[in-house]
Amino acid sequence: MLILGETEAIQLWSNNKTGPLAAFGRLDQIVWARVPQFTLPNGVDPSSGLKSAHYELALEGSATSIASGSSIVSPASRGTVTLATNNPFDAPLIDPAYYSAPVDLAIAKESIRAFFRFMAAPAWKGVLVGPTLPLIDNPSDTFLEEFIRNTSSSNAHPTGTAMMSPPDASWGVVNPDLLLKKARGLRIVDASVYPFVPCAHTQASVYIIAERAADIVKAAWAT
Ligand SMILES: Cc1cc2nc3c(=O)[nH]c(=O)nc-3n(C[C@H](O)[C@H](O)[C@H](O)COP(=O)(O)OP(=O)(O)OC[C@H]3O[C@@H](n4cnc5c(N)ncnc54)[C@H](O)[C@@H]3O)c2cc1C
Structure with a gap:
């Protein structure tokens, strides 16, 4: 999401120490949240309970933009690690099988929609200019699925x-x-x-x- 230009941001900071520069940093906030039950395919819930999150949004601010990485915290997809040869020094065959469980894709889509909903809150009025490409306003399911499949990776856990x-x-x-x-x-x-x-x-x-x-x-x- 694009926010105020650099000049306005510097002005806000110089005038009264507010604006995006007041919160400049990496990973300012982390959100842990659940998706609505009806968005889970066949009602199957991969979380460990009603108080456990489905996804995490890591909100990252800079002087001119705010971004969020979205993680599925307990993915239901199961990958494999297989020996390629009987030589212990050869790399194994690793298949993460991302999104082989439909619920993971549903949660990923919902987490991006949640970020859009958050960014549409009245508090951001007049501050946000719009989404940065390739994301667009009101993305369709198909658009989001393609975006998610093209940009996902493992997140260090x-x-x-x-x-x-x-x-x-x-x-x-x-x-x-x-x-x-x-x-x-x-x-x-x-x-x-x-x-x-x-x-x-x-x-x-x-x-x-x-x-x-x-x-x-x-x-x-x-x-
Ligand atoms: C960039 C990054 C950021 C992270 N940030 C967080 C965080 O903020 N909070 C959080 O909760 N978790 C975080 N994690 C996850 C967390 O660090 C890991 O889940 C955790 O360290 C895993 O512990 P482990 O003992 O399974 O493996 P490791 O911590 O990876 O330990 C494996 C050890 O085995 C050693 N080793 C490997 N091969 C051999 C060998 N052949 N012989 C002898 N020794 C060997 C390695 O040197 C290493 O010391 C992060 C992970 C990464 C990569």
Whole structure:
């Protein structure tokens, strides 16, 4: 979204220390929000509860514009990591399978619409000039889908490549005691064991896994 020109912004700051320059910085605000239930395809809700967010908007201001990155916080799409060869030094085949679950696309679209609604609030009247291309006012579903598919990427919180599963499950990589299935004595202690992406940035839950692992290892060696 384009806002006041640089001259007006400097004027506001010089005159009374207000305007966009008063809040100059990166990631000024972060919004965690849910989409309306009716926008979820078949009513399937991938969040962990009614108080958990579906998406995050990271609002970023500069002197002349305001932007937002939108993240789906607990994506339902499941990718794969497969060995390409039996040489451990060869890169694996990674397929994130973005938007293979329709609900992720629905949430992504709704999060952009929410940003537009926020920007249409009366408080912005006379400040905002309009959206920056390629975004347009009142974008259609098709336009948004294409925009999302062309611009999406992962956002620094990859998890779940060695997901935990019940001890007798044929799927999954580690048991609840973090031991690698079908192997002996090897534990995995990091964000790769999450069965799904938590509705949060991932650092704090890595600490929880690590604390839990310390207890498990101490208990195992005490016997
Ligand atoms: C740019 C960025 C910003 C982030 N910001 C936030 C944030 O603001 N808040 C938040 O909650 N989360 C944030 N995260 C996510 C968070 O940092 C990660 O989820 C978390 O660090 C994952 O922990 P981990 O132990 O699974 O992996 P890592 O922290 O990546 O630890 C893996 C370790 O293994 C080591 N290693 C790799 N290969 C080998 C090898 N062959 N032999 C020995 N050691 C090896 C690496 O050097 C590394 O120390 C951010 C991530 C990134 C990339």
